[in-house]
Amino acid sequence: MTAIDIEKFNPKNGDKYSPNFYKWLRRHYRPEFSVVRGGEFDHLYVGEDEGWCFTGKKLMHILCKIGDPISCILNLKTKPTPVADFWKDYEERGRCAIDPSHNMRFVGDENRYQQNGDARTCRWCGTRQNLVTKTHEYQVWENQP
Numbered sequence: 001m002t003a004i005d006i007e008k009f010n011p012k013n014g015d016k017y018s019p020n021f022y023k024w025l026r027r028h029y030r031p032e033f034s035v036v037r038g039g040e041f042d043h044l045y046v047g048e049d050e051g052w053c054f055t056g057k058k059l060m061h062i063l064c065k066i067g068d069p070i071s072c073i074l075n076l077k078t079k080p081t082p083v084a085d086f087w088k089d090y091e092e093r094g095r096c097a098i099d100p101s102h103n104m105r106f107v108g109d110e111n112r113y114q115q116n117g118d119a120r121t122c123r124w125c126g127t128r129q130n131l132v133t134k135t136h137e138y139q140v141w142e143n144q145p
């Protein structure tokens with residue numbers, strides 16, 4: 001287990017790093033911590049895999065500063081899947097490592113994109129996107145005339 005250098009994730013090093021995640025890591029981080037996917041909705045969690053359970057907190061709750069410092073326990077029935085290289089990915093792309101599809105809103109993301117017409121570029125990770133219009137088809141029951 002290699003300890004990470006939390007100071008790399010200081011928001012002073014770039015808007016891509018979450019101020020709330022940085023504060024939480026400074027207060028609670030231990031070298032045993034990892035990031036996993038798990039639970040009913042396959043969310044990201046950060047904490048410690050203790051073998052028989054995973055003790056930690058939902059990453060989105062840390063980013064939104066919701067609830068207790070350490071609040072979740074995933075038992076073996078929902079054995080979490082480690083996210084390989086999460087810390088390296090977070091160091092490189094910041095919050096885009098959590099939102100690779102670029103559909104979430106974050107604290108302080110007002111300048112995340114440079115938009116040019118129907119195209120935009122993410123200033124945090126360099127991802128380029130085009131604005132596309134999609135139509136959803138669906139079925140519904142209607143009364144007969």
Ligand SMILES: [Zn+2]
Pocket residue numbers: 096102122123124125126127
């Ligand atoms: Zn990005």
